[in-house]
Amino acid sequence: MGGDRLGRARRAALLGAGGLLLAACTQTGTGTVSAVRPAGNPSPAATSPSPVTSTLEPSAGITATPASPAPSVSPTPSASIGKGEGTLQVLTFQGHVEFGGAGSRINWVTPFERRSGCVVRVDRVRTAEEMAARFAAGTYDVVSPSPELAGLLVEQKKVTPLDTSLVGAYRDIPKRLRELPGLREDGLVYGVPYLWGVNRVIYEGEGTRKPPALYERAPAAIRDSPLSIADAALALGGGTGPEIDDPFQLTPEQLDAAVALLTRGDGPDRLYWDDSLDLVRAMSSGSVRIAQALPYHLDLFRRAGRETRAAEGGPVTGWVDSWMISARSASPNCAYRWLDWMSSERAQRSAAAWTGLAPANPEACGGRAGRICDAYRVRDGRGLRDVLFASRPAPDCGGRGGTCADYAEWTERWKDLVR
Numbered sequence: 001m002g003g004d005r006l007g008r009a010r011r012a013a014l015l016g017a018g019g020l021l022l023a024a025c026t027q028t029g030t031g032t033v034s035a036v037r038p039a040g041n042p043s044p045a046a047t048s049p050s051p052v053t054s055t056l057e058p059s060a061g062i063t064a065t066p067a068s069p070a071p072s073v074s075p076t077p078s079a080s081i082g083k084g085e086g087t088l089q090v091l092t093f094q095g096h097v098e099f100g101g102a103g104s105r106i107n108w109v110t111p112f113e114r115r116s117g118c119v120v121r122v123d124r125v126r127t128a129e130e131m132a133a134r135f136a137a138g139t140y141d142v143v144s145p146s147p148e149l150a151g152l153l154v155e156q157k158k159v160t161p162l163d164t165s166l167v168g169a170y171r172d173i174p175k176r177l178r179e180l181p182g183l184r185e186d187g188l189v190y191g192v193p194y195l196w197g198v199n200r201v202i203y204e205g206e207g208t209r210k211p212p213a214l215y216e217r218a219p220a221a222i223r224d225s226p227l228s229i230a231d232a233a234l235a236l237g238g239g240t241g242p243e244i245d246d247p248f249q250l251t252p253e254q255l256d257a258a259v260a261l262l263t264r265g266d267g268p269d270r271l272y273w274d275d276s277l278d279l280v281r282a283m284s285s286g287s288v289r290i291a292q293a294l295p296y297h298l299d300l301f302r303r304a305g306r307e308t309r310a311a312e313g314g315p316v317t318g319w320v321d322s323w324m325i326s327a328r329s330a331s332p333n334c335a336y337r338w339l340d341w342m343s344s345e346r347a348q349r350s351a352a353a354w355t356g357l358a359p360a361n362p363e364a365c366g367g368r369a370g371r372i373c374d375a376y377r378v379r380d381g382r383g384l385r386d387v388l389f390a391s392r393p394a395p396d397c398g399g400r401g402g403t404c405a406d407y408a409e410w411t412e413r414w415k416d417l418v419r
Contacts, residue, residue: 081166081340083117085331088338090122091134092144095355096195096321097122105368108350112341118334141329142338144194147319148227148407151182151392154190159324161188166336169343173360176384181398182391183322191322192339193360195351198318198376198387199223199231201311202298203290204283209311211235214290215261219269221282221291222262226407226414227390230317231292233258234388237314247317248390249397255405259413272418283308295375295383296356319390320360358383 100107353368365373377383
């Protein structure tokens with residue numbers, strides 16, 4: 001989760017290179033692993049962002065340069081989706097939207113264009129911070145933020161409430177995902193879940209390990225993201241510090257304790273990874289034996305014949321990426337058609353197979369997405385149990401009252417740790 005998501009797990013484009021990473025997993029010793037990374041493949045019609053028409057209020061950690069006021073609000077879609085306006089401007093993370101440049105089967109945009117008549121133009125980013133800046137400086141119809149940015153966009157009214165009756169597969173998405181705090185406010189829905197992930201502690205070697213072992217002074221790999229502090233906060237419940245109710249809404253004292261736990265185990269042998277291939281290399285070479293990773297990684301190592309296990313005990317953290325419509329969208333009908341398509345089983349099956357993240361729509365669990373769904377236990381809903389999904393750290397503790405550290409403080413503390 002956090003600022004960068006396969007840096008939080010968000011190197012989705014890399015995760016799609018399952019065969020290449022699988023080959024890397026089988027490497028032994030310290031030899032160099034070489035792999036070609038699938039680059040984002042923009043639409044042939046993709047262009048640079050339009051002149052500034054939207055603004056985000058500055059917020060530390062996720063910031064954006066203020067832009068000139070937009071001249072008007074977006075048109076309101078009809079009760080049933082009307083004719084597409086012609087062009088759809090999309091802002092998303094690397095790997096989340098593919099046109100087939102990495103392979104003819106890796107394309108869930110062309111079918112949408114053919115059925116909707118809307119030409120898709122995509123801008124891709126790697127971090128939530130970069131996404132916030134792009135959103136502020138460009139004109140977009142839809143955006144797929146991670147939780148820490150989604151909460152900010154809703155708070156600042158930069159995205160519009162949704163009519164979910166226009167999203168055909170919305171009810172196929174589990175209620176647990178549909179009702180996450182970052183996607184709803186005051187009874188209104190602002191986001192349609194797309195892909196989700198879970199943070200697991202995986203390890204190799206003898207003995208049974210518990211998640212707090214990740215923070216011992218030993219070679220370890222931790223995702224380079226401020227929201228990784230939440231996982232350390234969860235480990236405090238094992239008797240090393242104050243009990244934590246919500247690891248993403250921490251009082252100043254709880255934040256201090258979580259950062260102290262991270263600091264105690266810090267050292268030259270710790271890897272803060274923001275690239276999936278770096279994690280695979282480190283585990284494969286034996287330079288680290290325990291890591292914060294995804295169920296996808298665990299499955300990948302096991303397929304490579306490595307004796308890799310997941311630490312058990314207590315809840316785990318996770319996150320959901322969603323699709324939202326900009327409050328300044330110039331193409332609301334195309335935008336609703338996009339949300340309808342991206343929640344469908346066909347589109348989500350392709351996206352899950354490519355990214356290594358779980359589809360929000362369980363109906364997508366088939367074909368190429370079958371192994372991913374098995375890794376996340378999507379089919380029977382068991383994978384959603386004991387997952388504490390990320391929300392934006394807020395001073396009011398996520399609306400529950402009290403005083404908590406905001407995301408800006410999380411970001412500053414993380415920078416102090418990893419610099």
